[in-house]
Amino acid sequence: MSQELHRSVLLREAVDALVTEPDDFYIDGTFGRGGHSAAILERLGPGGHLLAVDKDPQAIEYARRHFGTDSRFSIWHGSFADMDRAAGEHAGQVRGILLDLGVSSPQLDRAERGFSFMRDGPLDMRMDTSRGISAAHWVNTEAEAEMARVFREYGEERFARRMATAIVRRRAERPFVRTLDLAQVVKAANPAWEKGKHPATRVFQAIRIHINGELDDLQSALEKSLALLAPGGRLVIISFHSLEDRLVKRFIRAQERGPLLPRGLPVMHNQIARSLRSVGKALKATAFEAEDNQRSRSAVMRTAEKLGGD
Known part of the structure; x- marks a missing residue:
């Protein structure tokens, strides 16, 4: 396998769930080697924009080298836990956020990275x-x-x-x-x-x-996504082990349920403030993808949509 090759897991499924408005603002919180970013850009119109985020300096260099000429694309070096800083004035206007939590193939395959x-x-x-x-x-x-x-x-x-x-x-x-x-x-x-x-x-x-600090970063990113997303915006997360998926599942369920209120409080069901709703069921890689890409076998993708608006 080439050191630069990284096959993005659940690529079509993630982009289908994420991109609902082609001329809007999106965040790929885990750029890696740009598999999902490239597919998102293919779906975006001339008025769309993709902000990519990554901790890895090598990923940042790769993004600038391979995506730098596309005016609809920008890259930010840092953790997705701080993507609110990266989004700046777009906070509250983001149409979709994608987090692919797996370690990229170049990180795993390069012995000098020590993974x-x-x-x-x-x-x-x-x-x-x-x-x-x-x-x-x-x-x-x-x-x-x-x-x-x-x-x-x-x-x-x-x-x-x-x-x-x-x-x-x-x-x-x-x-x-x-x-x-x-x-x-x-x-x-x-x-x-x-x-x-x-x-x-x-x-x-x-x-x-x-x-x-992967789980702490994930928890922070989940919480910040609520303020970043516009009403109707999508949060799409691909997890690769049970700790991540459990955290994501519990977060989405808690936001669907709304705040826990004292028993007997006279509040109607439709008066409870809920932030998210699940979109579809959790998805796993198809048998064909799992056979073709061993690293996809443990992947679980969950999608939620921000509630609110008119």
Whole structure:
């Protein structure tokens, strides 16, 4: 696979759900290598505009190189948690927001980014390589109990304590600097391998989520989307693991339900302030896409529409 190649998951489904007005303003909060952005631009008219956002400096460089000549496109370097800053005067006027929460193929496939337990490279895992601490710094300095908590909560790893103990014991001899070194220690500490899954999968996921603040960023982005979207605007989110999808599902349900009011309060059903409504059911990749692109197999797409207006 080419290092620049990234096959966007649920591409047609996401763009169909997102773009309802071709001459309006949209946000792609996770540009990656521009698969969804390119498809969105194909749907936009001459009066439309797409603001893309990404943490990764390499993604920003790619966007400027490949999309910079399109006047309907702009790119902003930062987290989608801060997309309200990026949107500026368009706050409250955004017709659609797309968040594809997966790690891009170039990030996974480039050993020097340190995301993969299958390729040897520096133990980094930062999506934004211009700031924050690396995975190496974290595993070499974090307390054992906190490390175990991260593995358990963000990786749903049942042997979290055992793996944290193994890492702490090994780093006392020499620090971790390479991905395969860490993967081997975790692999040896895992007493029950899951069929078809590398024994370090959950630990690497947990470290990546933690050092990049992925769930905190997602929660912030969800909350800010309510103020960014115009009435009738769409929020489309593609998740790749249960922690993300659970957070998204609960958020949409809470906004559909409205505020929890004291029992017996004389409020009619139609007087409850609701912010979103679900659009259709959660979608998964087709059997054909899942066979063609293994990374799409765990994807779940949810769509919600902003309520309000006249």
